[in-house]
Amino acid sequence: MLDWEKIYATRTKRMGASEIRELLKLLEQPDIISFAGGIPDPALFPSEDFQEAYNDILSGPEAGQALQYSVSEGYPRLREWIVQRMRARGINADIGNIFITSGSQQGLDYLGKLLLSPGDTALVTWPTYLGALQAFNAYEPRYDKLDLSRNASPEDYAAAARDAGSRVKFAYLSADFANPSGESLTPMEREKLLDIAEALDIAVIEDAAYRALRYDGERQKTLLTMDCERNGGIENTRTLYCGSFSKTLSPGLRVGWICAATPVIKRLVLAKQAADLHSPTINQMAIARVAEKSFNEQAEKITRVYGSRRDAMLDALAKHMPAGVHWHKPEGGMFIWLTMPEHIDSAALLALSLKTAKVAFVPGNAFYADGSGGNHMRLSFSCSSPEVIEEGIGRLGALLAEQLAAAA
Amino acid sequence: MLDWEKIYATRTKRMGASEIRELLKLLEQPDIISFAGGIPDPALFPSEDFQEAYNDILSGPEAGQALQYSVSEGYPRLREWIVQRMRARGINADIGNIFITSGSQQGLDYLGKLLLSPGDTALVTWPTYLGALQAFNAYEPRYDKLDLSRNASPEDYAAAARDAGSRVKFAYLSADFANPSGESLTPMEREKLLDIAEALDIAVIEDAAYRALRYDGERQKTLLTMDCERNGGIENTRTLYCGSFSKTLSPGLRVGWICAATPVIKRLVLAKQAADLHSPTINQMAIARVAEKSFNEQAEKITRVYGSRRDAMLDALAKHMPAGVHWHKPEGGMFIWLTMPEHIDSAALLALSLKTAKVAFVPGNAFYADGSGGNHMRLSFSCSSPEVIEEGIGRLGALLAEQLAAAA
Known part of the structure; x- marks a missing residue:
């Protein structure tokens, strides 16, 4: 045995x-x-909307496509809907900047796979989303504490990693209503985070899973929006935005997305080809229809x-x-x-x-x-x-x- | 930038x-x-069967469950159907031996993640399934040539890996109608493969994606069946059987499975929790219904x-x-x-x-x-x-x- x-x-x-x-x-x-x-x-x-959507798909001209193998990037009509949503946030995204994942959890797994060699450092808040730690752990990083309320300089972060024989690859956080703290970054903290990331020349993983669930207070710019503003558009950004339909339409269909500069999207497509080919087409089609109708x-x-x-x-x-x-x-x-x-x-x-x-x-x-x-x-x-x-x-x-x- | x-x-x-x-x-x-x-x-x-299945699910008592988060192991009713199928092949599987994946491609990715440290050796046939190489490549293995027609001894394989400062972790192959060669292993080659795996104390990944598509000739035992027979049941086996509904019912829904000893299944569940939480429930429910009705x-x-x-x-x-x-x-x-x-x-x-x-x-x-x-x-x-x-x-x-x- x-x-x-x-x-x-x-x-x-x-x-x-x-x-x-x-x-x-x-x-x-x-x-x-x-x-x-x-x-x-x-x-x-919205169960009834979903029932109508699956019916519509499987009785219509897309039935064969819904059940067949498809491209790793994702279903174009859904990616177009997401493009419009990202544009409404001031992000000049195009369909080539949108990559469909099986939930934002898969986005985190793929970004860990793409960026982390064993021993690399990830900056995370204390506390942070447990599922992010689990996704990244498979790629054997070490973690340093990201604390935007103290006056740590970029060099402090770099030095901590260097002392451990490592280097920082990215900062991960949720800027809006984070899991578990419920807290959101102030505009100043957002700027500070991007300053640090630029000084360290690292990526920023923005977990926007809860973004749509605001009950009061003022809507803040996403980190990716601010990154676009600073750097003249999405192709010059370092922020990897992970979105999800799990909290708004349905978690069971496992549909999320990453919005980022095209070089990263192209690499993610290769990662997905090797890992699960594509997210189920029929669910992407259903999410697209329900989102268009009643998001x-x-x-x-x-x-x-x-x-x-x-x-x-x-x-x-x-x-x-x-x-x-x-x-x-x-x-x-x-x-x-x-x-x-x-x-x-x-x-x-x-x-x-x-x-x-x-x-x-x-x-x-x-x-x-x-x-x-x-x-x-x-x-x-x-x-x-x-x-x-x-x-x-x-x-x-x-x-x-x-x-x-x-x-x- | x-x-x-x-x-x-x-x-x-x-x-x-x-x-x-x-x-x-x-x-x-x-x-x-x-x-x-x-x-x-x-x-x-079977588009009409799928249409009926999605309708049935979303208008019935399981609608909420279909759209909600679920367990990483997979939908029990589907796993039970697979159990019966595996038992018909002489494999004493129970529901705890079945793990649902997003297509058998994801099974290969997870098994690579579970077993391969950088530099480890995987034995594969020359030629082998391209998608398996892509899945494993993410975990940085080296490959040695598995050739059951020559008289290589287990020690030859071990020595080749040792010479490269490596050790063999598993042999991967498709025993029935392999992609791309179309060839199947003879009963003697199947025994030989298990002999080699036992002598090397490595795992065997059996890719059974095409298994249901036999047009003539005699049905052969799966490697997992033979492994069960040799070792007194599935809990003592080393074979990791990757099945798929992609070639029989629909590839677009991305539903496959791994059948293996429970210690491996438990680890795979942890891997999936971290990587994408679970495969979409609604698709597992639909596959279960269509399989029961008309597989x-x-x-x-x-x-x-x-x-x-x-x-x-x-x-x-x-x-x-x-x-x-x-x-x-x-x-x-x-x-x-x-x-x-x-x-x-x-x-x-x-x-x-x-x-x-x-x-x-x-x-x-x-x-x-x-x-x-x-x-x-x-x-x-x-x-x-x-x-x-x-x-x-x-x-x-x-x-x-x-x-x-x-x-x-």
Whole structure:
């Protein structure tokens, strides 16, 4: 019998199960109130529009094309729709700047594959999106902490990498309503990030998965928009914009995109030819039809619902959380990020909470490249009604109050 | 402006455009007869069954699940159908042995990711499937030639790798109607391959993409079946079986699977979580429904049609090819592999053929890990009627006769 551990590649050493996804499996007990999964509410999916779209495709002249092999770049009509959307943001994109991925997660995987040799440095925020760390880990990078609130100079980042015998390849972040922090970069922080990237001559991976989910505050320019403005158009940019239909239309169809300068798009096409040939054509066709028909109404509907759930969670937190627990109001997205006193271990708290309070969340350390951040937790408000949010946060607040009182 | 070449990972150096896919772009001129693309005939897709399936899914109780995030392993009902199919081959698989991929191409990519560290050796046949070389290339292996017709001992393979400072990780091949050679392993060659793999303690990647397309001759046991028989069941096997619905139901939906021992499946699930979360649920649901309803009839229909096209091509070759050109009769699949005199360069011949004879094929060297094999060509009969085949092979035979006469 073959000892598989003996023949696995070294890169598999950091392949770990997603704590979030493992959690999701446990959460099927009906009496748990879950603020854990960062997923859209399926009640809001435009199911009828999709039914009409698949029908239309499979009864029409594109039926053969829908079921046949296709080009790796993606379905032109969908790429055209995305072009218009990117142009509305001041990005002079053309169809050659758009590459369809199987969700923005695949975009992150391919960008890791394209850019990271083992030992290269990726700059990520502390905390950052867990799925990005998992995607990049397969290419064996090291991570340094990207912190736009401190006055680190580009040379500080370069020196840290150099000291480790490495060099920085890119900075990854979500500029709008980041997972898990819910925070957005200020215009000044955006400029600073591009300054740093230009000084280091590295790429910027802009994860825009939550971009469409703004509930209040002012719309900010995307990093790619600012990069275009600075450098006279998309062909001179260093920003790799990862978009997704998962939060707006449907995650199950796995359709996202990368918008970037054409040399990068061409390389990504080669990567995709080798990795899975192309994303399923029929789903790209369906997304194109539904987006053309009702993207704006759909976006309005979900921002209205999620916005009210965010407000309900903010209200409940203000009412039920004991002193010593802190959070910011996110202007969009799906998450509120709680900071508890240093001595709280939120993984242990979760185990306790699942038993007693019957409330689930994601422990903060899952989102730190170095495993720190244990005194944070991520709460998602996207899938719960205001009533359930009030009940769940009430129970969680009581549990936390007990814990803090016991430690005092 | 960022010099992208400067920041690409070393692994991208071997990312080349697929000659086949680049060719496909050129072949849209209507006056070319193409035997180049190895794709199914879209006229044979069960489009109505798919239309019914998508309708059924999106109007039924699974609509929300179809559009939502899902588990990385794949849709249970589809995995159960595959389990029954694998059991019919004498493989004691359970649902935990089945992992859904976005086409078998993604299976090859993930297995490369799982097993290959840079410099590791993969044993492949000369020629082999171009897409496998492209998938593995991203993980920077070296290749040695697997030749089951010579009397190489396991130690010969081990020594060749050792001399290059490497070690063998797996042997990759297609046991039935291989792309591009059309050939199948004899039972004795299958045993020999497993002997070698056991002696080297390596994995075997069995690419079964064409397995369902047998037109005559006797059905052979899959390598995984034989491995189960030798070792008392699937949990003790070293064979990683890559299956696909692309040649039978639809390639555009991108649904394939890996059947293997559970430790490997568990690692693949982690790889997929990090790379694209899961294959689109709705397509897995549609494939499951269509497979349950009409897989056997569909398989019968396409083998009848492709079988008659193979016969037409064999007849035309016998009639039109000049002396000095050789081929074998494939018992299934989509390809006939032509061997021409040594001095013929089939890439140059293709350029000439596209201009004069207006017939397309794939030059042989695309399928060799070392770029040799220039005196071969791959002809696909899957998408042409017997009349077109007769016409195209007639023109190609005349061109080849001219070339051979000119060189004589």
